[in-house]
Amino acid sequence: xxxxxxxxxxxxxxxxxxxxxxxxxxxxxxxxxxxxxxxxxxxxxxxxxxxxxxxxxxxxxxxxxxxxxxxxxxxxxxxxxxxxxxxxxxxxxxxxxxxxxxxxxxxxxxxxxxxxxxxxxxxxxxxxxxxxxxxxxxxxxxxxxxxxxxxxxxxxxxxxxxxxxxxxxxxxxxxxxxxxxxxxxxxxxxxxxxxxxxxxxxxxxxxxxxxxxxxxxxxxxxxxxxxxxxxxxxxxxxxxxxxxxxxxxxxxxxxxxxxxxxxxxxxxxx
Amino acid sequence: xxxxxxxxxxxxxxxxxxxxxxxxxxxxxxxxxxxxxxxxxxxxxxxxxxxxxxxxxxxxxxxxxxxxxxxxxxxxxxxxxxxxxxxxxxxxxxxxxxxxxxxxxxxxxxxxxxxxxxxxxxxxxxxxxxxxxxxxxxxxxxxxxxxxxxxxxxxxxxxxxxxxxxxxxxxxxxxxxxxxxxxxxxxxxxxxxxxxxxxxxxxxxxxxxxxxxxxxxxxxxxxxxxxxxxxxxxxxxxxxxxxxxxxxxxxxxxxxxxxxxxxxxxxxxxxxxxxxxxxxxxxxxxxxxxxxxxxxxxxxxxxxxxxxxxxxxxxxxxxx
Numbered sequence: 001x002x003x004x005x006x007x008x009x010x011x012x013x014x015x016x017x018x019x020x021x022x023x024x025x026x027x028x029x030x031x032x033x034x035x036x037x038x039x040x041x042x043x044x045x046x047x048x049x050x051x052x053x054x055x056x057x058x059x060x061x062x063x064x065x066x067x068x069x070x071x072x073x074x075x076x077x078x079x080x081x082x083x084x085x086x087x088x089x090x091x092x093x094x095x096x097x098x099x100x101x102x103x104x105x106x107x108x109x110x111x112x113x114x115x116x117x118x119x120x121x122x123x124x125x126x127x128x129x130x131x132x133x134x135x136x137x138x139x140x141x142x143x144x145x146x147x148x149x150x151x152x153x154x155x156x157x158x159x160x161x162x163x164x165x166x167x168x169x170x171x172x173x174x175x176x177x178x179x180x181x182x183x184x185x186x187x188x189x190x191x192x193x194x195x196x197x198x199x200x201x202x203x204x205x206x207x208x209x210x211x212x213x214x215x216x217x218x219x220x221x222x223x224x225x226x227x228x229x230x231x232x233x234x235x236x237x238x239x240x241x242x243x244x245x246x247x248x249x250x251x252x253x254x255x256x257x258x259x260x261x262x263x264x265x266x267x268x269x270x
Numbered sequence: 271x272x273x274x275x276x277x278x279x280x281x282x283x284x285x286x287x288x289x290x291x292x293x294x295x296x297x298x299x300x301x302x303x304x305x306x307x308x309x310x311x312x313x314x315x316x317x318x319x320x321x322x323x324x325x326x327x328x329x330x331x332x333x334x335x336x337x338x339x340x341x342x343x344x345x346x347x348x349x350x351x352x353x354x355x356x357x358x359x360x361x362x363x364x365x366x367x368x369x370x371x372x373x374x375x376x377x378x379x380x381x382x383x384x385x386x387x388x389x390x391x392x393x394x395x396x397x398x399x400x401x402x403x404x405x406x407x408x409x410x411x412x413x414x415x416x417x418x419x420x421x422x423x424x425x426x427x428x429x430x431x432x433x434x435x436x437x438x439x440x441x442x443x444x445x446x447x448x449x450x451x452x453x454x455x456x457x458x459x460x461x462x463x464x465x466x467x468x469x470x471x472x473x474x475x476x477x478x479x480x481x482x483x484x485x486x487x488x489x490x491x492x493x494x495x496x497x498x499x500x501x502x503x504x505x506x507x508x509x510x511x512x513x514x515x516x517x518x519x520x521x522x523x524x525x526x527x528x529x530x531x532x533x534x535x536x537x538x539x540x541x542x543x544x545x546x547x548x549x550x551x552x553x554x555x556x557x558x559x560x561x562x563x564x565x566x567x568x569x570x571x572x573x574x575x576x577x578x579x580x581x582x583x584x585x586x587x588x589x590x
Binding site: 006008009010012013016017019020021022023024026027030079080082083085086090093095099102103104105106108109110111112113116117118120121123124127142143146149153178179203206207209210213214224227228231232239242243246247250251253254257258261262 | 302305310313316319320321323324327337391394398405408412414415416419421423425428430431432500521522528529530531535536549550554559563566569570574
């Protein structure tokens with residue numbers, strides 16, 4: 001479909017891509033700036049990278065964020081896969097409509113509402129049963145698992161509904177019990193969806209500021225919370241260095257994924 | 271799979287509500303029941319019940335205690351009698367003080383304007399991607415998604431460096447003599463629009479791409495053969511066919527943008543009024559939990575619920 005690409009279309013799409021990348025490129029370039037002033041170019045330097053690694057507050061927060069993201073993504077994958085499976089393979093059951101509504105709702109719910117409502121729930125629960133006592137890593141993980149679950153469920157559900165049921169039916173005809181059917185047939189078939197669901201959840205959790213601010217307790221600042229307070233206070237060239245590292249990791253991941261896809265395309269010409 | 275129960279057998283009366291529920295429950299095996307109830311229970315406890323708690327607290331009164339709100343049930347030990355105390359004051363105040371109404375309206379305005387501009391920027395990108403060869407398509411799609419995988423906060427921060435008084439855009443314009451005074455862009459509504467368009471762009475491009483990619487190109491060829499001009503073809507064929515994508519994309523941008531906190535907090539000015547920011551301040555600065563809950567309840571009922579209902583009934587779901 002190469003036709004119908006007018007000059008207007010090309011120019012406006014290119015401008016769109018420039019708009020998307022110009023700030024990111026500027027961020028990367030200025031992370032190597034020797035000068036403390038973000039707009040003054042003082043020559044190349046790696047000093048903000050060493051400042052970043054020596055900043056204990058940022059490093060502690062980064063470690064906390066990674067732990068939270070890892071556990072939340074794993075919990076979200078288990079629950080989200082179950083939810084997606086239930087919605088697309090369990091036929092009808094009472095409350096199905098309600099469940100499918102609950103699953104899509106967190107995708108568009110404004111974060112301030114999710115954060116506030118979860119915090120008020122935790123406070124009310126603490127008052128009623130004494131659990132969770134105070135807020136910290138546990139409450140952040142519960143909150144993140146809940147909103148990531150929705151993304152995993154949607155991805156798994158769409159994968160399952162795109163996949164026809166004949167393999168599962170064949171396995172059942174051959175006498176597979178529900179458990180072995182799920183673990184030996186269905187799960188391997190939807191594993192790409194589960195992996196992308198996990199990665200998405202991990203990123204979303206790592207990136208979340210608003211919900212974490214509501215549900216975390218004192219002394220449990222995640223990386224976005226630390227960055228936010230630093231950015232509000234003023235010029236912080238270490239943040240440029242941090243951003244560059246994160247962009248680098250993501251870019252490597254994406255390049256790897258494209259390479260993998262092209263290799264698969266070569267193996268399976270369609 | 272062993273489809274559960276189809277109760278409405280032709281020629282037989284459908285079983286009534288409760289009977290039907292009991293019947294179905296009995297026919298669900300224990301395994302099925304566990305699999306269904308695990309995610310349902312989780313979502314009930316951590317997604318649905320919280321809204322009831324918010325609503326309950328919105329009817330309480332702020333007090334100086336931990337937690338800082340009054341209890342709705344007051345127990346009188348002498349009479350062994352409980353009284354329910356509902357305080358509608360928060361809601362009355364919400365409508366009496368024009369500040370909140372203005373914040374709701376201004377959030378809708380800012381979100382709507384930004385959604386429109388996001389659509390304008392995203393459409394040519396989605397169109398170009400949908401019409402490229404499959405290898406370039408993967409590359410361009412990844413280029414759209416890549417920023418989405420990097421920190422949202424850091425991308426907003428990157429714009430602060432661009433929009434500042436001594437930021438890159440002003441330096442550039444000054445050095446070329448286009449302006450002789452630096453423009454004030456940071457801490458204005460303009461910066462908030464840019465921030466929203468920028469961060470939500472992938473959410474608009476992807477559903478648009480999905481809709482445009484499915485489009486039958488022969489329709490355009492036929493229109494051209496019949497003498498349609500490019501502009502005509504676009505407005506009469508491409509645009510109507512892209513409508514499911516446009517609706518899905520607009521909702522994905524508009525709803526979260528209404529409640530946005532980070533973008534107005536970092537890029538907006540002190541006069542940028544958005545309801546997400548009001549809620550945040552009410553909660554963290556004023557420590558008025560009942561008022562924050564009332565703001566959230568009204569936001570949910572007036573802004574979010576109707577849009578979610580529309581979304582669940584039309585083809586907007588295809589976006590995912």
